[in-house]
Amino acid sequence: MSGHSKWSTIRHKKAAQDAKRGKIFTKLIKEVTVAARMGGGDPEANPRLRAAIAAAKAENMPKENIERAIKKGTGELEGVAYEEVIYEGYGPGGVAILVEAMTDNRNRAASEVRHIFTKNGGSLGEAGCVAWMFDKHGLIVFSKDKVSEEEVMEVALEAGAEDIRDQDDQFEVVTTVGDFEKVKAAFDEQGLAYEMAEVTMVPQTTVRIEDEKTAQQLLRLIDMLEDNDDVQHAYANFDIPDEILNSVA
Structure with a gap:
């Protein structure tokens, strides 16, 4: 899965640096609102x-924006x-x-998503055609030039991580959705800097x-999918070799 995780971290860094912060905030506010509503x-x-809320804070979203989104979700606003x-x-x-x-x-959303697939050599399928290939997990990715395997393994195992994967120049720590925050907090407490930490759909x-x-x-x-206003996340099960990924990224 290294090629996919590496692309995710590249996009994560790019998004934090470019001018799309307003769009990032919009997607995060939607998630906070819907989570509160449900x-x-x-x-x-x-x-x-x-x-x-943790994801919103990680992007330095103001506290008042988060609180307003919660109130919209609960119907107070x-x-x-x-x-x-x-x-x-x-x-x-x-x-x-x-x-x-x-x-x-x-x-509108269905039309735009279908257009993006078709325009880029893909095809939209029926409900259930690929969902079974993915499982929801917490994923925390470290760069090998910043942490050692021993450091990552010790904290991850003690905090209850599911798996630790050695992927080229990265370590991937996989958790259950329920244990994600606990494991992430354990790394934060030890001051171990990760490239990316999120709950995501991991391909089998x-x-x-x-x-x-x-x-x-x-x-x-x-x-193009992830840049669409209605799309929160786009997950895929590709694995692209580093030399090609670095060339096209």
């Missing part, structure tokens, strides 16, 4: 809301009613793609993409 406004009793929608399909090279969206207009198997043109088209598809 599970209540108390983060202690609502794990999804707790994770959404008037707000847009977002609906969660899942889209599934295939990209270039037969890569499975799972798209999580939150929208106030299902028809990956598709190796070794053709540069296919990789470029595939990553353009993922980028």
Whole structure:
């Protein structure tokens, strides 16, 4: 899974540096709002809301923005009613793609997502065609030039991580959704700097993409999906070799 995780960390760093912060905030606010609507406004009793708040704070979202989003979710303030929608399909090279969206207009979202798939050599599929290939986990990624394997392993195992993977120049710590915050907090307490930490959909198997043109088209598809206003996340099961990933990234 290293090629996919590395691309995720590249995008994560890029998003933090570029001018799309307003768009990032919009997606985070949607998640906080929907989480509060579905599970209540108390983060202690609502794990999804707790994770959404943590993600918002990680992007330095002002506290008042977070509180306002929670109140819109619980109905204390008037707000847009977002609906969660899942889209599934295939990209270039037969890569499975799972798209999580939150929208106030299902028809618009479906039309735009379908257009992005078609424009970039992919195809939108039926519900359930690829979802079974992914499992929801917490994922914490470290760069090997910043931490040692012993440091990561000691903290991860003590905190209850599911798995630790040695992937090229990265270590990947996999957790259950329920243990994610606890494991992440353990690394924070020890001052171990990670490249990325999030609850994500982890593919059970990956598709190796070794053709540069296919990789470029595939990553353009993922980028366009994630840049869409209605799309919260786009997950895929590709594995692209470092030399090709660095070339097209």
